[in-house]
Amino acid sequence: MDINFLNIFQGIDVMLHSDPKLAIARFCLILVGLLLVYLGKKGVLEPLLMIPMGLGMATINASVMFFDPINMVAQQTIDPTRVGTLFLDPAITQTDHLMTLMQIDWLQPVYTLMFSNGLVACLVFLGIGSLLDVGFVMARPYTSMFLALCAELGTFVTLPIAHALGLSLKDSASIAMVGGADGPMVLFTSLKLSPELFVPITVVAYLYLGLAYGGFPYLIKLMVPKHIRGIQMAPGKNDKEITSGQKMVFAVVCCTVLCFLFPVASPLFFSLFLGVAIRESGLKQFQTLVSEIVLYGATLSLGLLLGVLCEAGTILSPKVLPLLLLGILSLLLSGIGGLLGGYVLYFLSGKKYNPVIGIAGVSCVPSTAKVAQKCVSAANPNSIVMQYALGANISGVITTAIIAAIYIGLLSK
Amino acid sequence: MNPWKVILITAILSAVVSFFVSGIIHALCLLIRRFSKPAPAAQAQTVPLQAGQDHNAEIAVAIAAVKACLAK
Numbered sequence: 001m002d003i004n005f006l007n008i009f010q011g012i013d014v015m016l017h018s019d020p021k022l023a024i025a026r027f028c029l030i031l032v033g034l035l036l037v038y039l040g041k042k043g044v045l046e047p048l049l050m051i052p053m054g055l056g057m058a059t060i061n062a063s064v065m066f067f068d069p070i071n072m073v074a075q076q077t078i079d080p081t082r083v084g085t086l087f088l089d090p091a092i093t094q095t096d097h098l099m100t101l102m103q104i105d106w107l108q109p110v111y112t113l114m115f116s117n118g119l120v121a122c123l124v125f126l127g128i129g130s131l132l133d134v135g136f137v138m139a140r141p142y143t144s145m146f147l148a149l150c151a152e153l154g155t156f157v158t159l160p161i162a163h164a165l166g167l168s169l170k171d172s173a174s175i176a177m178v179g180g181a182d183g184p185m186v187l188f189t190s191l192k193l194s195p196e197l198f199v200p201i202t203v204v205a206y207l208y209l210g211l212a213y214g215g216f217p218y219l220i221k222l223m224v225p226k227h228i229r230g231i232q233m234a235p236g237k238n239d240k241e242i243t244s245g246q247k248m249v250f251a252v253v254c255c256t257v258l259c260f261l262f263p264v265a266s267p268l269f270f271s272l273f274l275g276v277a278i279r280e281s282g283l284k285q286f287q288t289l290v291s292e293i294v295l296y297g298a299t300l301s302l303g304l305l306l307g308v309l310c311e312a313g314t315i316l317s318p319k320v321l322p323l324l325l326l327g328i329l330s331l332l333l334s335g336i337g338g339l340l341g342g343y344v345l346y347f348l349s350g351k352k353y354n355p356v357i358g359i360a361g362v363s364c365v366p367s368t369a370k371v372a373q374k375c376v377s378a379a380n381p382n383s384i385v386m387q388y389a390l391g392a393n394i395s396g397v398i399t400t401a402i403i404a405a406i407y408i409g410l411l412s413k
Numbered sequence: 414m415n416p417w418k419v420i421l422i423t424a425i426l427s428a429v430v431s432f433f434v435s436g437i438i439h440a441l442c443l444l445i446r447r448f449s450k451p452a453p454a455a456q457a458q459t460v461p462l463q464a465g466q467d468h469n470a471e472i473a474v475a476i477a478a479v480k481a482c483l484a485k
Contacts, residue, residue, distance in 0.1 A: 138442055141435035149431055156424055160416040169416060246445045250438055257437060261430060395431070402430050406423045410414070 010065040014083055018064075025312035026061040033058030033307065045210035048296070049303040053206070056307020060087055064311065069104045070097050087308050090116070090199070111305055118191050120302050121184035122271040127295020128184075128365060128397070129275020130287055134250055135242035136391035137398075143345060143388075148395035150344070151361030153337025154179025154330035155403055162326050167319065170194050171201075173407040175323050178205045179330035180400030181212060181364040187302075188268055189404045192412055199309040200320045204327040206306065213367045216335055216359055220375045223339045224355055228346070230380030231354040233388060244280040251276040254398075262405030264412070269401060334362050338392075360389035363396025 006013035015023050036054025040047040067084035071077060088107040092098050101108045114120050137144050155176050162172035174190040174197065186205040190198035220229070255273035259266040278286045309315070342358025356376050360369040369389035376383045 138438050141438040142432070145431045145435045149428055152427070156420045159420050163416040169414060169419065172416065173419070242442070243445075243449075245449070246442060249441055249445060253437060253441060254434060258430075258434070398434060399427060399431050403423060403427045406426050407419075410419055410422065 011062055014064045014066060018083065022312055022316065025316050026064065029061045029310055029312055030058045033061070033310070039210075044214065045207070046213075048299050049206055049306075050210060052300055052303035053203075053307035053310075056304050057310040058307075060085060060308045060311045063087065064313075070100055073100045073104070083313070085311065088305075090309055090314060107305065107308060110301060111309075114301060115305050116191065118188050118267060120298050120305070121188045121191075122267050123294055123298035124184045124302065125268055125271040126275045126290055127298060129272040130279045130291040130295070132272075132276055132279070132365065132394050132397070133390065134247050134276055134280075134394060136387055137394045138242045138246065138250055140388065140391050141395075144391035144395040145399065146345070147338060147341045147358050147361035147392040148363065148399040149361075150341025150358060151334050151338030151363070151392070151396055152180060152399055152403055153340075154333030154335075155400070157333050158326055158330035161329070162322070165322050165326070167322065167326075168194075170411050171197055171319070173411055174198070174201050175204070175326045176330055177400070177404060177407070178208060178327040179334040180396070180403060181209055181331060181334060181362045181368070182397060182400045183209055183302075185268065185400050185404050188265070189407060192264070192408045197317070197319060197323070199306070200315050200317065200323050201327075203306055203310060203315070204323050208327050208331050209364055209367075212331060212335075212362070212364050213371060216362075216368060216371045217375050219332070219335050220339065220356055220359055220371070223336070224342075224375075226379050229354070229356050229376055229378075230383055231346075231352070232380065232383045233354055233357075233385055234352065244282065248277060248280040251280065258398075258402070258405075262402065262409065264408045265401055265405035268404070272397065272401070331362075335359055338362050338368075354383065354385050354388075357385050357388045357392055360392040361396050363393060363400050365393050365397060366390065368396075369393040 006016070015026070018026075033054045033056070036045065036050045036057065038054075039045040040050030040054060063085045064083050065085070066080060066082065067086075068078045068080075068082040069084065071079060086105055088105045088111045089101055090111065092101055098108075098112060102112065156179075158176035158179055159169075159172045162175050163169060167175065170193040174186070174194040177186045177189045178201070180186070183202070183206050187198065187202045190201040194201060251273045255269055255277075258269045262269070275290055278290055338358040338361040339355055340358070341361060342353070342355030345353040345358075346355045354376060356372050359375075360372045362368045369386060369392075372389040373384070373386045376385050
């Protein structure tokens with residue numbers, strides 16, 4: 001009996017017999033995956049997301065084999081050159097093929113029933129909602145919303161730039177949403193507007209959101225002199241205690257109004273405000289379930305699936321390089337916009353408002369609020385801006401959802 | 414559709430809706446304060462003050478928030 005060792009070690013067989021460009025890309029993505037795991041472990045990037053994502057990315061690119069499950073199950077002629085994995089196939093569209101794959105690929109049911117319909121984004125939002133204290137927004141709604149709007153500069157400006165670089169309006173809007181700095185929102189928008197590009201766009205978004213925590217302090221130091229960074233904020237006139245009843249009423253009314261205005265984004269609004277309502281209702285059992293099990297379970301699924309979707313054959317596209325550049329540009333512009341908004345309030349308040357709070361308008365909850373407090377504390381340990389920063393931060397989530405809803409409503413038809 | 418038109422419409426609509434939401438929040442706060450009894454002291458989210466410190470309640474809430482966030 002002739003033994004063909006390449007039939008046994010199929011990963012090597014695929015590497016040797018596939019297009020050299022694809023083989024090199026697979027090898028590079030394995031290295032990138034391992035790098036993400038390392039950076040996650042070191043704490044440079046968000047470990048909760050990067051460790052499953054990096055390992056998924058490395059594994060999926062190593063696990064490619066010659067595999068034609070659809071024809072195999074249908075007992076038709078098998079295509080010997082067709083490659084695949086036992087994880088999932090995001091390109092399947094026909095229902096009968098999908099049903100076949102759901103019985104073969106172990107992550108296909110999770111992808112189909114949880115990821116491609118946006119459920120995972122809603123579950124993450126539900127968990128985030130249960131961690132948000134909307135009292136910080138309610139204490140100062142106008143300034144918080146103003147900062148959040150300024151910190152959407154990248155979300156606005158990146159769209160025409162992306163379009164000028166050759167992307168369609170839908171793809172441009174999806175990549176511009178990275179400036180909103182809200183991972184689930186980018187996922188939701190790109191699923192609705194750019195289903196063929198949602199994997200690279202979401203991966204780019206999560207990579208850069210991980211970098212925001214490390215990169216924004218440099219932007220703050222560049223734009224805000226030390227003596228201004230250390231400004232101590234005086235308690236405002238409206239800084240009264242907000243009761244849980246008030247927060248509950250706010251969550252219920254805002255959810256209903258925003259869902260009425262933007263039905264296209266109602267799953268996101270509902271998930272966010274349901275989380276807030278659970279937190280404020282005092283239902284400890286639900287709060288524990290949502291803020292721990294649901295949030296962390298959804299984050300694990302999200303990281304794992306994003307990694308597994310990074311198979312070279314799926315994500316290699318000439319559009320990926322512009323996406324990498326546009327993603328970082330969008331986030332950078334949003335950071336600049338937030339700080340400029342902070343400066344507007346600084347001058348309007350007679351130089352009493354700390355402009356660093358503006359960075360928290362970038363809605364990466366609570367990372368950018370922590371960045372703002374960290375930079376302010378470094379300049380003046382007695383200055384506490386966290387309550388203002390969290391208000392802008394939570395408003396950022398709301399404004400990003402509003403902008404996502406407008407983009408989807410304007411461009412999806 | 415022209416991309417500049419898209420961002421113009423989006424910017425105007427998002428600003429209008431965001432400040433509309435702010436207005437709702439403001440109105441709700443005013444209404445609830447107008448018609449509700451003062452919150453009992455036990456509900457205040459303060460952290461215990463240390464001797465010699467003169468924090469107001471809001472700063473204490475902020476410190477608690479800072480600690481909670483930095484602990485994550």
